[in-house]
């Protein structure tokens with residue numbers, strides 16, 4: 001079946017990882033879910049004003065979005081567990097960095113800002129793109145980890161009972177269909193949720209979608 005041009009214009013949310021560059025020139029990594037057309041020719045980033053990603057995007061107007069099946073990396077990013085950025089190289093078209101272990105990457109330049117606080121809208125053009133390795137494929141545990149990561153980023157926004165309930169529902173998918181990396185990722189996210197629930201009443205949490 002060929003995808004018609006009309007279908008190419010479907011707008012969808014693509015979950016992945018975004019690198020931006022901090023004021024001190026250090027690369028920053030965050031999970032982000034831009035709105036894209038099916039052919040990935042345009043990206044609309046929706047960063048919360050409280051995020052570092054927003055500040056970096058405002059200051060420099062560039063980022064690199066990565067499509068990945070590495071849900072352990074996404075969990076570790078969300079848990080702020082990484083001491084340094086994983087293997088990466090400089091992008092050529094913009095001042096940005098490309099993660100070498102991703103499946104696909106898109107170097108983005110912000111063309112237009114819209115919206116308002118607390119969540120801004122950055123319409124971006126794709127200035128360069130590439131493929132590093134094939135996508136592994138569908139796996140329910142991987143998807144469950146993505147859902148758990150989003151739940152973890154919503155602590156303080158969603159009721160605690162709802163977050164814990166949804167995590168419990170996701171767990172069997174990870175146990176039954178995942179491998180070691182997915183189980184590790186889910187465990188990391190469980191710890192993030194519990195730590196957040198136990199410590200702060202969510203003053204600077206950001207919501208997703």
Ligand SMILES: Cc1cc2nc3c(=O)[nH]c(=O)nc-3n(C[C@H](O)[C@H](O)[C@H](O)COP(=O)(O)O)c2cc1C
Pocket residue numbers: 015016029030031032033034045046047048050051052053054078146149150153205206207208209
């Ligand atoms: C899959 C996924 C998608 C996300 N998408 C967004 C998003 O579109 N906008 C946003 O502000 N935060 C989003 N988040 C939450 C951010 O990753 C998280 O709040 C992070 O702390 C970003 O803040 P930072 O730039 O200060 O690191 C998402 C989280 C996950 C797990």
